[in-house]
Amino acid sequence: MFVDKAKIFVKGGNGGDGIVSFRRELYVPEGGPAGGDGGKGADIIFRVDEGLRTLMDFRYQKHFKAPRGEKGKPKGMHGAGAENMVVRIPPGTVIIDDDSQEIIADMTRHGQEVVVARGGRGGRGNIRFATPNNPAPYISENGEEGEERWIVLELKVMADxxxxxxxxxxxxxxxxxxxxxxxxxxxxxxxxxxxxxxxxxxxxxxxxxxxxxxxxxxxxxxxxxxxxxxxxxxxxxxxxxxxxxxxxxxxxxxxxxxxxxxxxxxxxxxxxxxxxxxxxxxxxxxxxxxxxxxxxxxxxxxxxxxxxxxxxxxxxxxxxxxxxxxxxxxxxxxxVQEMPLVEEVKDVEERKVYKFEKKDDDSFTVHFDEGIYVVESPNIEKFIKRTNLNSYDEVMRFARIMRKMGVDAALRKAGAKDGDLVRIGDYGFEFFEGSDYIYE
Structure with missing residues (x-):
């Protein structure tokens, strides 16, 4: 059967979590933090294989999820990065983002590759957060989530x-x-x-x-x-x-x-x-x-x-x-041997292929919605996912950063009072004026 169009879901691997660890060695008093960083999640790479002629394989497998990076290790050792997932496609395949309808790449040459979903960065271990004021931090980061998207594959037959x-x-x-x-x-x-x-x-x-x-x-x-x-x-x-x-x-x-x-x-x-x-x-x-x-x-x-x-x-x-x-x-x-193909996409700017590659934007908005103050900011939502909210030290760090960014002041200006609910992404908090957020 000849299949020339398919819609699939791709997700890059999540980064590995950083860990909290301390040196505990004989004759090494106050050894200090030694938690390593997590490894990078795997990218999903599409590679042209001239031995393929249809998109038949994508009729039966529509979801591709790359492996996550390894967690950090004690003694300051980093977790291993995951091996990239390579998916073979036939020459002549056009890759389109289903949401924006932007062309990600036009794959025409054998061996040509493009990253369609990049893996997340690994989280930092507590060795990264040591300071003169806090030489033994109980702080680490979760790994960053990998990019995910629905993409459409269209095969245009390569014939003379x-x-x-x-x-x-x-x-x-x-x-x-x-x-x-x-x-x-x-x-x-x-x-x-x-x-x-x-x-x-x-x-x-x-x-x-x-x-x-x-x-x-x-x-x-x-x-x-x-x-x-x-x-x-x-x-x-x-x-x-x-x-x-x-x-x-x-x-x-x-x-x-x-x-x-x-x-x-x-x-x-x-x-x-x-x-x-x-x-x-x-x-x-x-x-x-x-x-x-x-x-x-x-x-x-x-x-x-x-x-x-x-x-x-x-x-x-x-x-x-x-x-x-x-x-x-x-x-x-x-x-006409050298005549270019119609509308062939030679290069695609990275900013169009990888949405998460855009420069971090610290801007945010606050609005009141059905009894809850909602803070909206892609950068803050990404940051909170990397925060271990089960750790008191990390919650306090998150609260300090929010205050420094002006989120507290914006909530007060919007009318937030003690005990009011605040939602950031999928997470809910209680707000206390002049104090810190309390995670629910």
């Missing part, structure tokens, strides 16, 4: 040549004739519902990858029919072979078909109008096909525009013109 056209014009038959691919072929519309790939040997030492893409219908650029499921694959092809049923066996006008398909391509992405295109006039073995081809050429000449199209009459049944078509496609590929 793409076959486009209305349903049942003979694209799959053509691919089966020129390559070893065995696509499903049937006498009904939308026999092909997923892209089929085949390697084409031109016969003169050249070869290329050809993709038989699902048939288009009017309104595809708006998602009608297979719509975007088809069109996103066209973006990757460097040469388009537009297959037209020149015999009009479906009762449609060949020239009208050609116009409508090109309109759908351009409305989806204007840059597709610049893509080299060969018109493969198929089914030339059928009656009236020659007359239809002559009329098609007349209509094409009457069109306004400076882009020239080459028409090659073929028949997938009798193999008429097939070799000429392959030579022409290979020649075009030689001329």
């Amino acid at each position: 040549v793409g076959l486009v056209g209305f349903p049942s014009v003979g694209k799959s038959t053509l691919l089966s004739v020129v390559s070893a691919a065995k696509p499903k072929i049937g006498a009904y519309h939308f026999t092909t519902i997923t892209p089929n790939l085949g390697v084409v040997d031109v016969g003169d030492g050249r070869s290329f990858v050809m993709a038989d893409l699902p048939g288009l219908i009017e309104g595809a650029h708006e998602g009608v029919g297979l719509g975007h499921e088809f069109l996103r694959h066209v973006e990757r092809t460097r040469v388009i072979i537009h297959v037209v049923d020149m015999a009009g066996s479906e009762g449609r006008d060949p020239f009208d078909d050609w116009i409508k398909i090109n309109e759908e391509l351009v409305q989806y992405n204007e840059k597709l109008a610049e893509r080299p295109q060969i018109i493969a006039a198929n089914k030339m073995d059928m009656p009236d096909a020659a007359d239809q081809l002559a009329f098609f050429k007349e209509q094409l000449e009457q069109m306004d525009g400076d882009k020239a199209y080459e028409i090659i009459p073929i028949s997938s049944l009798t193999k008429q013109g097939i070799q000429e078509l392959l030579y022409k496609a290979a020649d075009l590929l030689d001329t």
Whole structure:
């Protein structure tokens, strides 16, 4: 089964907790603090593997959680950092943040890597908090939480040549004739519902990858029919072979078909109008096909525009013109070898990929909500998660920092009195004017 879109959840590993420990060695009086730092949590890294062709693996596994770092150790030893989690994806995969719809990366090269969820930093041990005023602190930090997000993976087939056209014009038959691919072929519309790939040997030492893409219908650029499921694959092809049923066996006008398909391509992405295109006039073995081809050429000449199209009459049944078509496609590929892919994302700024990489912001807001004073600040919420609220010393440290930041004064200004409830993130406190918070 070909799967070209998946939505998954990723979470970087939490950092390991720092610990409170003291040196207890013979002949070392007042040894002092010796609690080590926790190790860093694992990152989740997506790596391109050219041996993969679909996103099938993500149909059965949708959650990826990286391991956390090791806790700190006595004698000032740090905990070990967790080994990064590497997830393999096929070339041509676009990674999109589900919340912001920002493109994280466009993965096209074998071995290319991107971090999609970074692990949290390890918490500091009490050896880090020793000061002349407090040489034996009972303070340590919890490890930082790893980044988590929902991401969408979209696979755009990596092919040199793409076959486009209305349903049942003979694209799959053509691919089966020129390559070893065995696509499903049937006498009904939308026999092909997923892209089929085949390697084409031109016969003169050249070869290329050809993709038989699902048939288009009017309104595809708006998602009608297979719509975007088809069109996103066209973006990757460097040469388009537009297959037209020149015999009009479906009762449609060949020239009208050609116009409508090109309109759908351009409305989806204007840059597709610049893509080299060969018109493969198929089914030339059928009656009236020659007359239809002559009329098609007349209509094409009457069109306004400076882009020239080459028409090659073929028949997938009798193999008429097939070799000429392959030579022409290979020649075009030689001329567009270095043409960039449509909308390829070369580099993504770190600030867009890793939201938590932004500079810490000490700003906060205070508002009254259903009997509770709520303090909102991403930085304070992150800080409180790293605080061990079961330790009196750490709660006092947290209270001092809040007072220094001006949170106490802001609460008093908002009307907070002794005993009023204060909520910061998922944590609740009692507020006492001129004193410290008391954790509930």
